[in-house]
Amino acid sequence: MTNVSFLGLGEMGSALADAVLRAGHPTTVWNRTADKNAPLVDAGAVPARTAADAVDADLIVVCLFDHASVHEVLDPLGDRLAGRRILNLTTTSPDGARELARWAAEIGADYLDGGIMATPEMIGTPAAGVLYSGSHQLYADYRTVFESWGSTEYFGADAGMASLYDLALLSSMYVMFAGFFHGAAMVGAAGVPAKEFAARAVDWLRAVVPSITEYADVIDGGDYSVPGQQSLEFSDISDIVEASRAQGISTEVVDIVQNLIHRQIAAGHGSEGLARVIESIKNSEAAA
Ligand code: FVH
Numbered sequence: 360m361t362n363v364s365f366l367g368l369g370e371m372g373s374a375l376a377d378a379v380l381r382a383g384h385p386t387t388v389w390n391r392t393a394d395k396n397a398p399l400v401d402a403g404a405v406p407a408r409t410a411a412d413a414v415d416a417d418l419i420v421v422c423l424f425d426h427a428s429v430h431e432v433l434d435p436l437g438d439r440l441a442g443r444r445i446l447n448l449t450t451t452s453p454d455g456a457r458e459l460a461r462w463a464a465e466i467g468a469d470y471l472d473g474g475i476m477a478t479p480e481m482i483g484t485p486a487a488g489v490l491y492s493g494s495h496q497l498y499a500d501y502r503t504v505f506e507s508w509g510s511t512e513y514f515g516a517d518a519g520m521a522s523l524y525d526l527a528l529l530s531s532m533y534v535m536f537a538g539f540f541h542g543a544a545m546v547g548a549a550g551v552p553a554k555e556f557a558a559r560a561v562d563w564l565r566a567v568v569p570s571i572t573e574y575a576d577v578i579d580g581g582d583y584s585v586p587g588q589q590s591l592e593f594s595d596i597s598d599i600v601e602a603s604r605a606q607g608i609s610t611e612v613v614d615i616v617q618n619l620i621h622r623q624i625a626a627g628h629g630s631e632g633l634a635r636v637i638e639s640i641k642n643s644e645a646a647a
Contacts, residue, residue, distance in 0.1 A: 360384050361504050364407070364416035366432055367449070368395045372422035374479035375448065375508060379420075380404055381483070382507035389413040391432075414439050418501050421447045426455040430462075441467035444497050446505075448473040448489070452526070453519030460493055460518035471497040472518045474525025475508075482508050490525055493518035535564070541603070541612040548606035577634040588632030591623050 361384050365376040368390035376399050380386045388396045389407040400406050407413035410432050419440075423429050429449050433440065445468050447459055456472040463470035471494045477487035487509025491498050498505075498513050505511045514520035539560050543553040577585055596617050603610045619639040628635050 361418055361501060362387070362416040363418045363420060363504060364413040365389065366410055366413060366419065366421045367423040367428075368399065369422065369424070370479040371448070371475065371482075372420075373399065374482040375420060375422055376404060377402065378483040378507045379504060382504070384504060384507075387413050387416055411436055411439060414443055417444065418497075418504065419443055419445045421445060421449055423449045425449060426451040426459070429459065437466065444469040444471075444494075444501075446471045446473060446497065446501070448475055450474070450525070451522055453523045456492070456522045457517070457519045469494045469497045470518060472521050474521040476525065476528065477509060484509065488512065490514055490521040492516070492520035492522075537612050539564075541608075544608045545603055545606050548608055574632075574634040577632055578637055583628065583631040583635040583638075585632065588634070590630050591620055591633055591635060592629040594620055594633045595624070596620065 363376075363379050363384050364387040365372055365379075366389050368376065368388055372390070373395065376386055376388050380399065380402055386399070386404040387407050388399050388404045389410050389412070390396055393406070393408075396404070396406050413419070414436055421429055421433070423432060426449065429447060429451070433445075440463070445463055447456070447470070451459065451472070460470045460472065472492055474490040475487075476490065481487040488511070489505060489508055490512055491505070492514040493516065495513065495516060498511075502511055514524060539557070542560060543556050546556050547553060577583060577588065596613055600610050600613050600617055603613055616636075619636045620633075622639045623629070623631070623635045628638075
């Protein structure tokens with residue numbers, strides 16, 4: 360069993376602490392607003408009066424609002440963190456994670472960063488996963504504790520990599536959601552309820568999502584002219600842009616996609632595959 364301390368008992372921090380407690384690990388909890396610890400203390404966690412009172416543990420799990428709040432809580436602890444092992448599950452940028460790893464090294468603490476791919480309700484279920492990067496020793500030593508939250512995956516010693524994967528996955532999600540919102544607005548302008556459209560969108564997206572791996576093969580192969588692909592010219596989404604305008608809705612979402620496609624066509628790649636759009640994204644300045 361591992362003595363685990365939690366700094367931060369928001370929605371996510373509470374779910375993480377609850378799962379660790381249920382797995383039988385002695386658990387200490389601290390939160391800026393003390394009364395949030397009540398359900399966990401009732402379930403057997405030890406309350407810490409201050410953050411400093413919580414650092415005497417094998418593993419310190421930090422789950423606060425953002426990068427600034429992590430420094431606000433940890434900086435005053437200074438020397439007390441020397442020799443301690445810190446897992447930071449607060450969402451930060453890759454550079455924010457790297458900065459925290461350097462800061463931890465300076466005070467002699469071991470640092471692992473994590474990106475949570477789950478909502479609080481999913482923690483402790485097979486649907487939850489956490490991505491890790493930074494200290495491999497810390498990851499290896501406490502992996503069984505981490506498994507009480509969900510699946511685990513380690514992305515190397517560069518502390519920023521978990522965050523990079525986390526944010527890249529979230530970007531795929533947000534852009535897909537924006538596509539759904541756009542489609543719902545298109546048919547919504549004709550009086551179709553979003554729920555009715557959603558049922559079709561879910562089936563449609565489920566059918567087309569597997570093509571992501573085919574695009575990935577083309578991107579990694581570096582040859583966008585491999586036969587059998589949907590060409591950029593064929594993928595021109597002008598009809599979608601015009602139909603959106605005709606429905607009286609914003610074309611901002613689809614304009615972005617159309618611009619990315621048009622830059623590649625203008626550079627003479629119209630007969631090549633749609634995956635070539637990634638070249639527009641990789642090179643924000645030039646046409647191709
Ligand atoms: N909730 C989710 O679905 C997502 C899933 C993916 C990962 N995120 C990240 O997890 C971090 C914590 O998220 P959360 O859901 O627990 O957030 P809140 O419920 O808003 O709790 C925030 C906690 O942070 C404490 N806090 C904020 N600022 C400070 C500060 N300056 N000093 C000390 N503590 C601070 C706050 O304390 P209090 O307001 O209760 O006193 C909460 O404990 C986050 O990075 C997500 O992006 C969750």
